[in-house]
Amino acid sequence: MSDELLVVRCQLGEREAFAQLVQGWHPAVERYVGRMLGGSDDDVVQEIWLAVLRGLPRLRQPDRFTPWLFTIARRAVMNRLRDAYARPEPEPIDDLPGDDEAEGVVNRETLAGALAELPAREREVLLLFYLEDLPLDACAQICAVPVGTVKSRLNRARTLLRRELVRKGYEA
């Protein structure tokens, strides 16, 4: 059953549809929160699902559920990481040669291990783009920035990640 159909059924007031939505998306929400905060946090996960439940009747585009869900999740995470997000965005890092190799290295295992060391903004775009497989425009909508900014954050994140992986002993 598609997410859009589940959302429409939720908006109609079908409790069973909301249960299916939670069962389908809870692992992704828990993974996102855990990796952004460096550990699981049940209170934040609970806060996200409560906000989703309250916001569902007003969701105008049920087919855009995924970016909407991650926007809510991001807001909840931002509240916990307010200091990290308050820091000014660093200068862009020039794209270095060898990016393709870096992308090859960026598999889920190694990425998850090195993510905790990255700044919050870079960590979230890597999570959304690589781990949640969201398209660039959805990442941009979730982070409330233009697509170009997401690209530059991804570029900077890959570079920082490469440095982090090298520092940890991986050969990029």
Add this chain to the structure above:
Amino acid sequence: MTPEEVLARLDAPLSLRRRVGYLAVGFTGLTGSGLIGLLWATEPELPTRTSVAFAALVAIGLCWAAFGGWAVTRRTPLFARDRVVAGWLGVGAWLAFSVGALVISVVRHEFDPVLLGMVLVLGVLAGAHLRAARRARAALLRRRTALAAPGEGG
């Protein structure tokens, strides 16, 4: 935390009975304070303590109405079905107020055009809300049918 634990923690806002309860409390408070206010306004030369008692009753009714309104806007979501229920409860509250206003007018043998205007305006509002809620629910039902149809998704 498992999905079941998430759902267990969200049991209160997910409860249809609780949402309808909040709505019923709100509309009952509103109708009650409206009728008591009407009695108060149409009763000539009341002693002070009776006026105070009327004022207290109106305030209690308004507090219940405010609580119901706060609960269904801040604490728990209203889904399409709940809005239709709210629409019918609104029509019921309007009917109760109208009957009360009619009884008071008949007993007092006086016709107040302002009261009639108020009843008509409230009736139009209640009807419009119910109609909007039913249309919104019908649109969602059509969307659900289209999405559930073979080849359309799901």
